[in-house]
Amino acid sequence: MNDFEREKYNRQILLFGEEGQEKLKNAKVLVAGAGGLGSPVSTYLAIAGVGKIILADFDSVDPSNLNRQFLHHEKDIGRLKVESAKEKLLSMNPDISVETIAEMLTESNLEALVPECDVIVDALDNLETRHMLNRLAIKRRIPLIHGAVTGYDGQVTTIVPGETPCFYCIFPRISRKEVFPVLGVTPGIIGSIQANEAIKFLTGQGKLLEGRLLFWNGLSGNFSEISLSKLNNCPVCGYLSKETENK
Amino acid sequence: MSRKVHITIQAGEISEQTVEIAESATYEDLLNTLDINQETVLVLNGGNAVPLDGAVSSDKLTILRVVTGG
Numbered sequence: 001m002n003d004f005e006r007e008k009y010n011r012q013i014l015l016f017g018e019e020g021q022e023k024l025k026n027a028k029v030l031v032a033g034a035g036g037l038g039s040p041v042s043t044y045l046a047i048a049g050v051g052k053i054i055l056a057d058f059d060s061v062d063p064s065n066l067n068r069q070f071l072h073h074e075k076d077i078g079r080l081k082v083e084s085a086k087e088k089l090l091s092m093n094p095d096i097s098v099e100t101i102a103e104m105l106t107e108s109n110l111e112a113l114v115p116e117c118d119v120i121v122d123a124l125d126n127l128e129t130r131h132m133l134n135r136l137a138i139k140r141r142i143p144l145i146h147g148a149v150t151g152y153d154g155q156v157t158t159i160v161p162g163e164t165p166c167f168y169c170i171f172p173r174i175s176r177k178e179v180f181p182v183l184g185v186t187p188g189i190i191g192s193i194q195a196n197e198a199i200k201f202l203t204g205q206g207k208l209l210e211g212r213l214l215f216w217n218g219l220s221g222n223f224s225e226i227s228l229s230k231l232n233n234c235p236v237c238g239y240l241s242k243e244t245e246n247k
Numbered sequence: 248m249s250r251k252v253h254i255t256i257q258a259g260e261i262s263e264q265t266v267e268i269a270e271s272a273t274y275e276d277l278l279n280t281l282d283i284n285q286e287t288v289l290v291l292n293g294g295n296a297v298p299l300d301g302a303v304s305s306d307k308l309t310i311l312r313v314v315t316g317g
Contacts, residue, residue: 037317125317150314170296171313173286180316187317213296215257215311226311229295 001025005095009049020203021049027202028052030114032105032133033123034081035059036068036182037147040191041121041198043071046089046096048199053089054117056101057081068184105129110136119201121194122146125180127171134159134167138237143201143208147187147194150180152218154190157228158197158208165211165230166237189216252277252303258288258312274299277308287313 001009001018009021016023027050031042034057042053059081061072069081076084082100089098101113110132120137122144124130130146137144137159144159146167159166193214200206214225230241248270254277256262268277274290274297289296291309 033317035317123317125315127315130315148314148316150316153312153314155314170289172298178315180314182316226289226291227295231298 005049012048016203016205020205023203024049024199025051027119028054028115028117029198029202030054030056030117030120031123032056032120032129033125034069034071034085035065035123035125036149036184036187037123037191037194038081038085039069039071040188041123041147041195042085042089043092044192044195045121045198046093046098048195049093050096050198050202052097052099052117054099054101054115055082055085055089056105056114057085058102058104068182068187070184105132107132116140118142119198120144121198122148122167123191123194127173130167130171135236137161138166138240141240145194145197145201147190149182149186149190152183152186154186154216154218155213156190156193156197156209157213158201158210160208160210161237162240162243163210165228166234168236169231169234170213170228172231183218186216186218189218250303251306253307254281255309256312257309268303272303274301274303274308277303278310281310283310289313 013021029045029050031038034055045053061076061079061081061084065072071085071088080102082102086098086100119142120133122130138161141161147156211228212225213228216223249267250270251265251267253265266280268280278285285299289311292305
């Protein structure tokens, strides 16, 4: 770490030391989705100094994105979201690297497209791709930080393979992708919490939202949480529980 | 035989109601009674999410709307 980096990250080095900052610098994080959640998640990871951010999104910037997806500006309408986001993130922190995946993630290309990483942040807008990423996270045994929003409501949980219920345990059904109402502040709050989870995991600080689903309701201004349980015979993560039992 | 179950529905705003279901009803049956799409909610018993094909085992449940946007 050079002197400028020490100065730039000084206020968080006070929290987790240069050792923690080096961990962030050496980290690789997949942010799946460069939209409402992806904007705050990738912004906070970038300015915290996470060394490599892999951004995945096949979509282009649309005027209806602009109330919440603050990495994209009016001049970016029509551009690939990953290109627009990469430009802003590198402008905020030129010392990191941003890799982009501009293809739609599918069951057949997921393994090949997603490089090795330390943690996956779910900033997606549909359950189908979330289930695919869950299977990948379980297979690679890396944490998946789930977030989702609608209207004034949002939710977050951190899935740790073998330790916590997986995404399938929590949401076994797949509902259709729909156009949802949302205030820009809602993904701002939820995405910030997801980035906080990723930074805690990478630096080894604090207590993760493991086995807990945290809810935010912006109308009442309340957070609440529920505890989550693994499915008895989860077809996705069940084999990990059996491995743990056999040890 | 039937039983009464007190339901708190948390979908942005919070609402409460009591429904009557068959003694052997599952959570899926309960959601059908309430005309709620199973794909859009979690049913919680004592704060824990329950598998929807299980038999209703409590007279006090919470139904949470699942959010999927990003």
